[in-house]
Amino acid sequence: MSRYSLMRVVKRVSRREWIVAVLTAILAACAPLPPAANQAADQPSHQASYPAPASGAVRPADGPLPVPPNLIALTQPAGQKRLMASAHNQSYWPLSEYFETQRNEAYCSVATSVMALNALGIRRPESTQYPDFPYFSQEDFFRSVDPQVANAARVSKEGMTLDQLGAALSAFPVEVRRFHASDLTLSQFRDLIRDTTGHSDRFALLNFRRVEIGEAGGGHWSPLAAYDAASDSALLLDVARYKYPAVWVPVTQLYAGALAVDNMSGLSRGLVIVGTRAN
Incomplete structure (x- = not known):
């Protein structure tokens, strides 16, 4: 392979790797925060934290808190x-x-x-x-x-x-x-x-x-x-x-x-x- 051809291959590989690196960085920036980080980000500084009911309220990933069994x-x-x-x-x-x-x-x-x-x-x-x-x-x-x-x-x-x-x-x-x-x-x-x-x-x-x-x-x-x-x-x-x-x-x-x-x-x-x- 000539020196010119080799340089073209190196350039193509470098560009491909560069694109992959950029896409990886973008996807990482858009990824959701871990649950603990999300909770902290959503908690306003003035809002007191209250314990969940004794039965335990687990927050669904896509909606409000579950309705307690005593309510309809x-x-x-x-x-x-x-x-x-x-x-x-x-x-x-x-x-x-x-x-x-x-x-x-x-x-x-x-x-x-x-x-x-x-x-x-x-x-x-x-x-x-x-x-x-x-x-x-x-x-x-x-x-x-x-x-x-x-x-x-x-x-x-x-x-x-x-x-x-x-x-x-x-x-x-x-x-x-x-x-x-x-x-x-x-x-x-x-x-x-x-x-x-x-x-x-x-x-x-x-x-x-x-x-x-x-x-x-x-x-x-x-x-x-x-x-x-x-x-x-x-x-x-x-x-x-x-x-x-x-x-x-x-x-x-x-x-x-x-x-x-x-x-x-x-x-x-x-x-x-x-x-x-x-x-």
């Missing part, structure tokens, strides 16, 4: 049948039309609120997201709220207590009632849920602690959309849809979750009922 997901046949058979499901239809996912891990109270405000059909404000269409949004929620009551920066780190959210919602043209679970008996708590979910012009916003219903996590807000007397359970439309789906929860467990003390206020959690104002 709405998407299961039994969950759907329960909704259709319930005599107290009128809150479900307007709330489901405006179902939101909280925009960050501390915005559960905000997502729950804008769902209810939009579902009530009251006059909507101008929206920065949709300039041509008035709409209540998580981005604009605090525009009408006294910053001394609550503001976006603080809520993004701490969330909102029961009394804070009640005060914040009072800035909107709605009727607001607050109920700490410690001031209610189980029967009174159940009656509030049943009576509210039987209407489409008022909604029950629940503040509870997840551990008491068998889920992983701490304090949380989500609306209740229906009540089923036969199973004595209520439908929780979880606004952390990346974590848990909508589920039916026994009322006794919801009550236990609402009785849990909020460390920020030192008071029990509970319900905020928001509805249209009487003329």
Whole structure:
């Protein structure tokens, strides 16, 4: 082989090896992180870590956490049948039309609120997201709220207590009632849920602690959309849809979750009922 031919072979091999090396580097950069690294990357600095329930919650690679065995997901046949058979499901239809996912891990109270405000059909404000269409949004929620009551920066780190959210919602043209679970008996708590979910012009916003219903996590807000007397359970439309789906929860467990003390206020959690104002 001549020297010229040999140099051409060497050049071809070098180029081929160079291409392989580049492709290998690109694929390595795109490869998923190990599970531990992913978990660390997803954990915001302000968010506390909570232990999983005693049964152990293993995160699937392609979806939310598994539903605890004491709960029934709405998407299961039994969950759907329960909704259709319930005599107290009128809150479900307007709330489901405006179902939101909280925009960050501390915005559960905000997502729950804008769902209810939009579902009530009251006059909507101008929206920065949709300039041509008035709409209540998580981005604009605090525009009408006294910053001394609550503001976006603080809520993004701490969330909102029961009394804070009640005060914040009072800035909107709605009727607001607050109920700490410690001031209610189980029967009174159940009656509030049943009576509210039987209407489409008022909604029950629940503040509870997840551990008491068998889920992983701490304090949380989500609306209740229906009540089923036969199973004595209520439908929780979880606004952390990346974590848990909508589920039916026994009322006794919801009550236990609402009785849990909020460390920020030192008071029990509970319900905020928001509805249209009487003329």
